[in-house]
Amino acid sequence: MTSTLQKSAAKAPRQARKATSPTSDTTPGTAPVITLKEHIVEIISDSGEGAQKCGQSLGSIAAQMGNGIWTTEIIPAEIRPPARSVAGASGNRIRIGAGQVTNGGDETDMVVAFNEQVLLGRVRDKALKPGCTIMLESMWRFHKDDKIVASYLETYQRLVDAGYKVYEIPMEEECRKLVADARRGKNMFALGMLCHIYSLDLNLGVAQIAKTFGKKDQSVIDSNVMLLEAGHKWAAANLDFKYCIPGVRSTVPQIVVDGNTAIALGVLASGMEICAMYPITPATSVSHYLSDAFEKVGGIVHQAEDEIAACAFAIGASYAGKCSVTVTSGPGYSLKQEGIGLAVMGEIPLVVVNVQRGGPSTGQPTKVEQGDLMTAIFGSHGDAPKVVMAPSTIEDCFYSIITARKIAETFNMVVVVLSDAGLATSQNPFPRPVFKESWLAPPIDQSPIPEGGKPYDWDPTTGLARRFIPGQPGGMHTLTGLTHDRDSHVAYDAEINEQTLHSRSLKLAALQKTLKAPPVFGDAEGDLLIIGWGSTKGAIEESVEALRAEGKKVSSMHLRFLNPMPPGIKEVMQRFKKVMTIEGNWSDRPDDSIIDESNRRYSALAMLLRSRYLVDVDCWSEVKGQEIKPGTMRRVIDEKLKQLKH
Amino acid sequence: MNMMSATDCLLQMCDEQFDLEDYQSGVPRWCTGCGDNAILTAVQRLCRDEGLRPEKTVFVSGIGCSSRFPHYMKTYGFHGIHGRALPVAEGVKMSRPDLNVFVNTGDGDCCSIGAAHWIHALRYNMNITVFLHDNQIYGLTKKQASPTSPIGTKSNTTPRGSYLEALNPLTVTLGVQNVSFVAQVVDWVPEVLFDVVKAAFHHRGLSFVRIVQRCPEWLPKSLDPWLHDPQRLLFLNHEKGLQASEGLSRLYKNQIIHDPSDLSRARDIASSIDPIPVGILYRNPEVPCYEDLRNSGMLRTTAMAKSGLNAEFDKFTVWPEAEQAQAA
Ligand SMILES: Cc1ncc(C[n+]2csc(CCOP(=O)(O)OP(=O)(O)O)c2C)c(N)n1
Ligand code: SF4
Ligand SMILES: [Mg+2]
Numbered sequence: 001m002t003s004t005l006q007k008s009a010a011k012a013p014r015q016a017r018k019a020t021s022p023t024s025d026t027t028p029g030t031a032p033v034i035t036l037k038e039h040i041v042e043i044i045s046d047s048g049e050g051a052q053k054c055g056q057s058l059g060s061i062a063a064q065m066g067n068g069i070w071t072t073e074i075i076p077a078e079i080r081p082p083a084r085s086v087a088g089a090s091g092n093r094i095r096i097g098a099g100q101v102t103n104g105g106d107e108t109d110m111v112v113a114f115n116e117q118v119l120l121g122r123v124r125d126k127a128l129k130p131g132c133t134i135m136l137e138s139m140w141r142f143h144k145d146d147k148i149v150a151s152y153l154e155t156y157q158r159l160v161d162a163g164y165k166v167y168e169i170p171m172e173e174e175c176r177k178l179v180a181d182a183r184r185g186k187n188m189f190a191l192g193m194l195c196h197i198y199s200l201d202l203n204l205g206v207a208q209i210a211k212t213f214g215k216k217d218q219s220v221i222d223s224n225v226m227l228l229e230a231g232h233k234w235a236a237a238n239l240d241f242k243y244c245i246p247g248v249r250s251t252v253p254q255i256v257v258d259g260n261t262a263i264a265l266g267v268l269a270s271g272m273e274i275c276a277m278y279p280i281t282p283a284t285s286v287s288h289y290l291s292d293a294f295e296k297v298g299g300i301v302h303q304a305e306d307e308i309a310a311c312a313f314a315i316g317a318s319y320a321g322k323c324s325v326t327v328t329s330g331p332g333y334s335l336k337q338e339g340i341g342l343a344v345m346g347e348i349p350l351v352v353v354n355v356q357r358g359g360p361s362t363g364q365p366t367k368v369e370q371g372d373l374m375t376a377i378f379g380s381h382g383d384a385p386k387v388v389m390a391p392s393t394i395e396d397c398f399y400s401i402i403t404a405r406k407i408a409e410t411f412n413m414v415v416v417v418l419s420d421a422g423l424a425t426s427q428n429p430f431p432r433p434v435f436k437e438s439w440l441a442p443p444i445d446q447s448p449i450p451e452g453g454k455p456y457d458w459d460p461t462t463g464l465a466r467r468f469i470p471g472q473p474g475g476m477h478t479l480t481g482l483t484h485d486r487d488s489h490v491a492y493d494a495e496i497n498e499q500t501l502h503s504r505s506l507k508l509a510a511l512q513k514t515l516k517a518p519p520v521f522g523d524a525e526g527d528l529l530i531i532g533w534g535s536t537k538g539a540i541e542e543s544v545e546a547l548r549a550e551g552k553k554v555s556s557m558h559l560r561f562l563n564p565m566p567p568g569i570k571e572v573m574q575r576f577k578k579v580m581t582i583e584g585n586w587s588d589r590p591d592d593s594i595i596d597e598s599n600r601r602y603s604a605l606a607m608l609l610r611s612r613y614l615v616d617v618d619c620w621s622e623v624k625g626q627e628i629k630p631g632t633m634r635r636v637i638d639e640k641l642k643q644l645k646h
Numbered sequence: 647m648n649m650m651s652a653t654d655c656l657l658q659m660c661d662e663q664f665d666l667e668d669y670q671s672g673v674p675r676w677c678t679g680c681g682d683n684a685i686l687t688a689v690q691r692l693c694r695d696e697g698l699r700p701e702k703t704v705f706v707s708g709i710g711c712s713s714r715f716p717h718y719m720k721t722y723g724f725h726g727i728h729g730r731a732l733p734v735a736e737g738v739k740m741s742r743p744d745l746n747v748f749v750n751t752g753d754g755d756c757c758s759i760g761a762a763h764w765i766h767a768l769r770y771n772m773n774i775t776v777f778l779h780d781n782q783i784y785g786l787t788k789k790q791a792s793p794t795s796p797i798g799t800k801s802n803t804t805p806r807g808s809y810l811e812a813l814n815p816l817t818v819t820l821g822v823q824n825v826s827f828v829a830q831v832v833d834w835v836p837e838v839l840f841d842v843v844k845a846a847f848h849h850r851g852l853s854f855v856r857i858v859q860r861c862p863e864w865l866p867k868s869l870d871p872w873l874h875d876p877q878r879l880l881f882l883n884h885e886k887g888l889q890a891s892e893g894l895s896r897l898y899k900n901q902i903i904h905d906p907s908d909l910s911r912a913r914d915i916a917s918s919i920d921p922i923p924v925g926i927l928y929r930n931p932e933v934p935c936y937e938d939l940r941n942s943g944m945l946r947t948t949a950m951a952k953s954g955l956n957a958e959f960d961k962f963t964v965w966p967e968a969e970q971a972q973a974a
Contacts, residue, residue: 060964063964064964249966250966251966252966253963253964253965253966254963254964255959255962255963255964256962256964257962261962265955265958265959268951268954268955268958269951269955271951273741273946274737274740274741276737293954293958295942296954296957297944297946297950297951297954297955298942298944298945298946298950300740300940300941302736302740302940304733304766305733305762305763305765305766306762308730308733308763309730309732309733309762309763309766310733312726312727312730312733312734312737312763313733313734313736313737313740314737315726315734315737316706316724316733316734316735316736316737316738316739316740316741317737317738317740317741318737318741319724319734319737319738320704320737320738320741320742320745321741321742322741324737324741338727338730339727339730341727342726342727429964432959432963433959435951435952435955435956437948437952440948440951470701470702470704470722470738470742470745471701471702471742471744471745472701473701474701475701475722476700476701476720476721476722476723477722477723478671478705478716478717478719478722478723478724478725479722479723479724479725480717480723480725481709481725481726481727482725489672489717490717
């Protein structure tokens with residue numbers, strides 16, 4: 001057994017080092033440049049091998065070239081999965097487009113893999129397009145461990161048989177000619193190759209390295225640049241294909257950040273000063289970034305002993321001063337419920353960010369899901385009206401926090417911002433925001449309260465009351481989570497109880513009156529209206545646009561405010577024959593044998609729309625832990641349109 | 647309206663005298679003979695004597711009979727949720743170090759549902775004065791055993807007597823790194839109660855005061871042996887701590903000298919359940935306060951927010967070609 005394998009391994013080196021495609025007649029080095037509208041490329045490795053950095057840099061370079069990009073992190077579930085394991089793929093997936101890119105797109109067109117096992121994981125996840133180009137590190141073919149060689153050869157053959165275009169690339173070997181630790185420099189070699197493949201300006205790559213390793217030794221920068229150039233040169237000499245995705249450089253500066261960084265920047269821009277949190281995936285990186293940036297402008301990130309304390313701390317800070325924020329994900333959000341109810345009852349402004357992950361329970365910490373909408377709206381016992389909004393783009397992650405803080409302080413309400421694991425780790429450029437003083441919270445009101453002022457002097461129409469803040473002379477009262485009257489005195493009276501529920505509820509209506517009807521994407525009437533919320537916006541609009549180009553009468557609408565819902569939604573729905581939501585949460589499949597109209601559980605937004613507007617809203621949902629692909633949506637919508645015809 | 651000059655205003659502030667009524671709000675609804683009444687009296691007196699401005703003072707509590715305390719103070723108050731008084735108070739103090747922050751918490755509130763926060767509050771050591779109203783029972787919910795109920799306590803959830811040894815709040819607090827002030831007192835000796843409350847207020851850091859509190863409603867006789875026998879209170883005297891007055895010493899003869907900077911002796915004393923040690927067990931003014939460690943003292947201005955934010959944007963910005971050329 002061993003000897004055969006060794007033989008076949010021994011036969012291979014010549015061929016592998018040349019890296020020519022099995023199907024190509026083109027001579028390497030003289031490949032014609034093929035112009036593409038878009039391409040999806042991923043770089044994957046064991047964690048710690050730098051594929052993430054390579055991918056991020058590629059995205060950044062492409063963005064500078066004027067390409068639209070959407071970068072998605074490929075994250076293993078474990079911190080240090082064993083090397084060369086199927087579940088251990090770590091890296092980045094970049095969709096590069098000639099025009100604007102609003103989502104991660106469909107399957108991958110090309111993948112650079114540092115070993116065959118991580119690649120297998122991606123194949124199993126059905127992440128790769130049939131016939132996808134694979135650039136595979138060839139060092140395993142010559143490994144001293146027979147088992148590894150066998151695994152490599154077997155996988156290689158399977159991939160070739162499955163129709164993938166596999167190029168074996170001696171990345172390690174080439175890098176070792178230049179540096180001692182080739183394993184760690186390989187990512188820059190790969191970046192150089194990719195710069196060649198996509199006809200990207202190598203100088204931007206050099207600049208990117210200088211930026212990434214700016215704090216380190218010049219020698220570190222030099223050796224990385226050397227590897228970058230080597231990769232570029234090697235690809236030019238050995239590869240028989242080359243692409244160009246023409247970009248249009250923007251005329252305004254853009255910033256490239258992931259959703260969590262955008263949220264953290266939003267916190268900075270909103271004028272909030274205290275963020276209390278407890279670490280939880282995938283929300284933690286908000287606090288990582290904020291911990292560094294916040295203190296420079298006098299803000300504080302408090303890592304509390306648990307989420308209950310984090311919520312209570314933020315509530316205490318809000319009560320005594322400016323609105324504060326607490327950031328969490330599913331399990332932590334559940335723990336905060338009692339505190340959220342207290343803030344609702346006491347009418348204390350509070351921003352709660354929930355970066356949703358797969359649930360229930362610990363669920364899928366790193367995966368994408370939109371499962372917390374109902375909890376966000378109806379969570380906490382009793383009638384606890386709160387504002388719920390969901391950013392739909394990375395840019396919106398930034399602006400939503402500014403809006404959330406403003407609403408929280410204007411209405412003395414809890415504002416829940418629902419992001420998700422997809423937005424959290426994806427990057428997409430947006431115009432660099434221009435600072436506005438009006439973003440910031442006003443100074444803490446310390447003016448005396450006029451004689452006779454009451455801490456809960458609810459306006460009969462809007463339910464609003466001026467908030468009294470400690471330090472204000474004449475405003476002394478005890479805020480309580482018990483039912484209370486206008487003086488904040490504990491009230492056992494049934495009338496007062498009803499009055500207070502009334503006032504708190506009115507505030508939602510008052511806010512609703514200030515909201516604008518969401519725009520319709522596509523024609524204002526037609527056969528089918530797709531409604532979505534949160535991170536699915538880009539993919540929904542892309543699929544709707546593609547179908548509209550085929551002449552299909554489909555439009556879409558995306559909700560940023562889920563509670564209260566803006567006015568005008570019903571009117572839009574009525575102009576379509578059928579309405580359907582597309583969501584990343586569970587809904588029962590109508591074709592399951594025991595599912596019928598009397599027991600079908602609809603997706604969250606569909607359920608809300610049905611109950612509020614008495615419109616027969618259908619839904620389609622998927623909970624595979626990843627963003628729903630535009631191609632999948634296109635098929636689903638097309639199918640629905642066909643059903644409507646019958 | 648006449649505008650006052652700043653000096654007039656300051657003078658007026660200095661001149662302002664507060665009376666007990668300035669801190670009294672409503673009629674306490676506690677049972678007659680409830681130890682909470684005595685604590686309220688001592689704390690109102692403290693506020694008056696110290697001239698604490700009512701609008702600059704906040705009492706934060708959880709849920710329980712004792713947590714009704716803030717309602718009876720004419721200051722700001724925060725009567726929150728069960729067990730979470732400490733983290734709320736920490737948030738208040740962090741955002742407003744200028745406020746005097748007090749916490750009233752019951753034995754269930756602090757030592758059971760809020761136990762995690764209790765440990766961490768000691769560790770944060772923020773400048774907050776905490777009163778543990780320890781009546782060794784759940785009062786508000788009508789007599790269930792609490793973690794501090796002595797073993798054998800008959801209650802509605804332990805009709806045949808409670809099963810476990812009581813948790814000792816003093817040994818717990820003295821075991822936490824960063825603890826900076828621990829005292830114990832009983833509700834029925836007003837003079838010492840006041841002295842301890844005052845010492846706690848003057849300590850900079852988290853002052854933890856366990857007040858052994860009577861609950862005549864649910865445990866009418868349980869503290870009688872201590873109430874009736876002065877020998878069963880152990881007074882801790884020290885020139886750096888409290889000194890029992892002559893008058894007191896005539897009745898309470900069981901006294902020892904204890905230096906409150908001696909942590910290991912404090913731990914020894916803390917473990918005594920009978921006699922009940924009364925006074926300051928431990929004090930260390932050197933432990934840093936979390937709010938001092940975290941607050942940069944920076945005054946936030948719009949210009950600062952703007953330049954800070956722009957500096958962050960710079961890190962992530964992809965400039966258009968022209969500007970890039972300009973920058974080069
Ligand atoms: C989350 C939650 N659980 C339970 C309760 C019910 N509850 C209210 S007060 C209390 C115990 C009070 O005991 P303690 O803290 O010792 O205060 P006391 O009434 O004795 O002063 C309980 C269990 C509650 N309000 N909230
Ligand atoms: S039940 Fe006990 S603790 Fe509560 S008020 Fe009455 S005596 Fe005080
Ligand atoms: Mg109690």
